[in-house]
Amino acid sequence: MKATAPPAKRRRGPRLAVLALVFCSLLVPIAFLFNRFPAVYVTDERPQQEINLPSFDPIESGGSVNEDVSKKSSGSSSVLHRGIDSDLSIVSPKPKAIVFPPKIQQEVPPPKVEPKPEVKPVPVPVQVPVPVHHNKNINLDNKRPPRVQSADEVEKAKACQLEFGSYCLWSIEHKEVMIDAIVKRLKDQLFVARSYYPSIAKLKGKETLTRELKQNIQEHERVLSESIVDADxxxxxxxxxxxxxxxxxxxxxxxxxxxxxxxxLRQILHMTEDEAHFHMKQSAYLYNLGVHTMPKSHHCLNMRLTVEYFKSMPLDPNDSSAHKFNIPDNRHYVILSKNVLAASVVINSTVSSSEDTENVVFHVLTDAQNFYAMKHWFARNSYRESAVNVINYEQIIFENFPEFGTQQLYLPEEFRVFISSLEQPTEKSRMEYLSVFSHSHFFLAEIFKDLKKVIVLDDDVVVQRDISFLWNLDMGDKVNGAVRFCGLKLGQLRNLLGRTMYDQQSCAWMSGVNVIDLDKWRDHNVTENYLQLLRKFGNNDDEASLRASALPVSLLSFQHLLYPLDERLTLSGLGYDYGIKEEVVQSSASLHYNGNMKPWLELGIPDYRKYWKRFLTRDERFMDECNVSP
Structure with missing residues (x-):
C-alpha cells in the first residue's frame, strides 16, 4: 500500500490564502470607514465636526417683530431649556436661520449695557418691524408636528446622530418597512432552531433529531441567501x-x-446586532461618500466646459461689461463656489427675483481647477442685464497677497451642532448645521479694494424674493449684517475660545445671506484681527485643524461688529431637516440648503429640490451630453 500525504497538508496553502483573503475583505471596508473620504472628485468638501451643547431658556429677541418666527431661527424646537454650563468638545460643522425686510427704517440704538468685569459691553441693535410678503393664512411655525417617541427611541436616535450624523435622519426617512411575512417567519424559525441545536446535539439518542435540525437550518439559510422578499x-x-x-x-x-x-439566544442576538451595526457603518460611509463627492455627470460637465474654453473662440462677455466691475455704486454680489450649476442657480434666482438688474454685478470666486469651466459657462449664458465676473481666487491671492499664506479657496464651513437638555435627558436632542465664513472670506476687502459694500451669498442659497432692499440698510458702525443663531452662545465655547475676551451671552451667526460693509471692514481692521486670531487658533500644518478654526475665528472677528438681520430673510435647514412645511418654504424670501443633502445631489431632500431645480439652466448642450439631471 502506497503512503499518501495527508490531505490537510496539501490544502494548507490554499486554506491560508483563503483565510487571508477573507480577513482582508473584512478589514478594507473598516479601513474606509475610519479614513473618512477617499480621494475622489470633491466639489465642496466641508468638514464634519460635532459640538454637544446644553440647550437654553427662551431667547429674548431684542425687539424682534415676530416672536414665533424668531423662535425657529435655530431650526429647532421653539422652547429652549437652560442646562448646566459645561465644557464642550468640537468635532464638526453647519446650521440655519431666518431673515426678511423690504422697508428699512432707521435703527433705534438700545441703551448701553453696563460693563461687566473682564467683559466688554456689546450694544445690540434693535430690529425694526418690517412688512413681510407672507400669506396671512399661513402658520409661521415652520415645523411639522414631530412623531411621539419613546425614551428608548430617543436614546437610540441620539447615539446614532452622534456617531453617524445626518445619515441617521436620511436612513429614518428612507427606512423600508418589512412587509414580507413569510421571509420574516423563516428568519424567526432559523433564529430559534440555531439556539436549540447545540443543546440537542449533546443529548444521547437524539441523533436523528440533530440531523433534521441541521438539515432544516441549512435549507433555510440557502433559501434566505437567494430570496429577500416573499415573491422570490x-x-x-x-x-x-x-x-x-x-x-x-x-x-x-x-x-x-x-x-x-x-x-x-443572547449570543445570536449580539451577533445579529454587531452585523447590523457593521452594515450600518458601511451604509453611512457610502452616504457620506455620496454627499461629499462630485457626481460623475457634474465632473463631466466641468471637463467639457474646460476643454471647450480652449477649443473655441473666446466668448468673454466681460469685455462689454468689465467697466461695471469696479463701480462702487453698483450692486455687487459675491459668491464663493467650485460648482458651476450651484453658482448658476444662485445668480439666476437672484436675477429672476429682482425688479432692476441693470447695475447688478456678480463676482464668482472659484479655484484654479474650475476657473475655465466657470468662465466658459457664464460666457455662454446671460442673466438679464446683470454682469458676471469670474475670478481665479487662488491666482489673485498668490500674485497680490502672497503674505496671507492660505491661498487655497475655502467654501463656507459647516459645523454640526447637537443641542440637548441636561435637565430632561430623555428629551429629543436637536441637530443643527451652523455655517460661518471660511478663511477665504476674510480677504474680500483686499480683493475688492474699490468697492464699499457687497452682499455675500453661499452657493447653496436660492433667492425667491427681491432682496434689493438690503442695499439701503443702514448698519451704523457694524460690518457684517447676518442672521443670528442664538441656539449657540459664545459662553458654551469657552474651551474652544480659550482666554480671549468675549461676551458669553453673545449669539453665534449664520452665513448664507450676509451684507458686508467693506469701508467699515477696513476701518475696524477686520483682516488684520483675523490674521492675529488665526495665529492663535489655527494650525497651518494641519488642514483639518485650520478649517476647524474657522468657527472661533469667525465668531470672535465679528462679535462686536455684527448687525442682526431680520430672521425672516432666510429659511435654513433644507439640506438636512425633513420636517419643514411646504407653505413656509414657498413663502420664504430665500432658501438656505445648509446640511449634507445639497439640492444638486441625488441624496437631496426631494420635497425641497424642486425649488432649486426651477432656476436651473435648461437646453444646455453640455448638460445633455453629460446626462446632468439633478
Missing part, C-alpha cells in the same frame, strides 16, 4: 416551514438546560 421564494416553501416547525416542536419537548438555550 420557491413554491415548496410551505413544506419547508412545516418541516421546521415540527423539528422545533420536537426540540422543545426534550429536556435541555434552559441556561444553555438562553445563552445561545
Amino acid at each position: 421564494l420557491p413554491s415548496f416553501i410551505k413544506t419547508k416551514i412545516e418541516r421546521m416547525d415540527q423539528s422545533i416542536a420536537r426540540a422543545k419537548s426534550c429536556i435541555v438546560d434552559c441556561n444553555n438555550v438562553d445563552r445561545k
Whole structure:
C-alpha cells in the first residue's frame, strides 16, 4: 500500500490564502470607514465636526417683530431649556436661520449695557418691524408636528446622530418597512432552531433529531441567501416551514438546560446586532461618500466646459461689461463656489427675483481647477442685464497677497451642532448645521479694494424674493449684517475660545445671506484681527485643524461688529431637516440648503429640490451630453 500525504497538508496553502483573503475583505471596508473620504472628485468638501451643547431658556429677541418666527431661527424646537454650563468638545460643522425686510427704517440704538468685569459691553441693535410678503393664512411655525417617541427611541436616535450624523435622519426617512411575512417567519424559525441545536446535539439518542435540525437550518439559510422578499421564494416553501416547525416542536419537548438555550439566544442576538451595526457603518460611509463627492455627470460637465474654453473662440462677455466691475455704486454680489450649476442657480434666482438688474454685478470666486469651466459657462449664458465676473481666487491671492499664506479657496464651513437638555435627558436632542465664513472670506476687502459694500451669498442659497432692499440698510458702525443663531452662545465655547475676551451671552451667526460693509471692514481692521486670531487658533500644518478654526475665528472677528438681520430673510435647514412645511418654504424670501443633502445631489431632500431645480439652466448642450439631471 502506497503512503499518501495527508490531505490537510496539501490544502494548507490554499486554506491560508483563503483565510487571508477573507480577513482582508473584512478589514478594507473598516479601513474606509475610519479614513473618512477617499480621494475622489470633491466639489465642496466641508468638514464634519460635532459640538454637544446644553440647550437654553427662551431667547429674548431684542425687539424682534415676530416672536414665533424668531423662535425657529435655530431650526429647532421653539422652547429652549437652560442646562448646566459645561465644557464642550468640537468635532464638526453647519446650521440655519431666518431673515426678511423690504422697508428699512432707521435703527433705534438700545441703551448701553453696563460693563461687566473682564467683559466688554456689546450694544445690540434693535430690529425694526418690517412688512413681510407672507400669506396671512399661513402658520409661521415652520415645523411639522414631530412623531411621539419613546425614551428608548430617543436614546437610540441620539447615539446614532452622534456617531453617524445626518445619515441617521436620511436612513429614518428612507427606512423600508418589512412587509414580507413569510421571509420574516423563516428568519424567526432559523433564529430559534440555531439556539436549540447545540443543546440537542449533546443529548444521547437524539441523533436523528440533530440531523433534521441541521438539515432544516441549512435549507433555510440557502433559501434566505437567494430570496429577500416573499415573491422570490420557491413554491415548496410551505413544506419547508412545516418541516421546521415540527423539528422545533420536537426540540422543545426534550429536556435541555434552559441556561444553555438562553445563552445561545443572547449570543445570536449580539451577533445579529454587531452585523447590523457593521452594515450600518458601511451604509453611512457610502452616504457620506455620496454627499461629499462630485457626481460623475457634474465632473463631466466641468471637463467639457474646460476643454471647450480652449477649443473655441473666446466668448468673454466681460469685455462689454468689465467697466461695471469696479463701480462702487453698483450692486455687487459675491459668491464663493467650485460648482458651476450651484453658482448658476444662485445668480439666476437672484436675477429672476429682482425688479432692476441693470447695475447688478456678480463676482464668482472659484479655484484654479474650475476657473475655465466657470468662465466658459457664464460666457455662454446671460442673466438679464446683470454682469458676471469670474475670478481665479487662488491666482489673485498668490500674485497680490502672497503674505496671507492660505491661498487655497475655502467654501463656507459647516459645523454640526447637537443641542440637548441636561435637565430632561430623555428629551429629543436637536441637530443643527451652523455655517460661518471660511478663511477665504476674510480677504474680500483686499480683493475688492474699490468697492464699499457687497452682499455675500453661499452657493447653496436660492433667492425667491427681491432682496434689493438690503442695499439701503443702514448698519451704523457694524460690518457684517447676518442672521443670528442664538441656539449657540459664545459662553458654551469657552474651551474652544480659550482666554480671549468675549461676551458669553453673545449669539453665534449664520452665513448664507450676509451684507458686508467693506469701508467699515477696513476701518475696524477686520483682516488684520483675523490674521492675529488665526495665529492663535489655527494650525497651518494641519488642514483639518485650520478649517476647524474657522468657527472661533469667525465668531470672535465679528462679535462686536455684527448687525442682526431680520430672521425672516432666510429659511435654513433644507439640506438636512425633513420636517419643514411646504407653505413656509414657498413663502420664504430665500432658501438656505445648509446640511449634507445639497439640492444638486441625488441624496437631496426631494420635497425641497424642486425649488432649486426651477432656476436651473435648461437646453444646455453640455448638460445633455453629460446626462446632468439633478
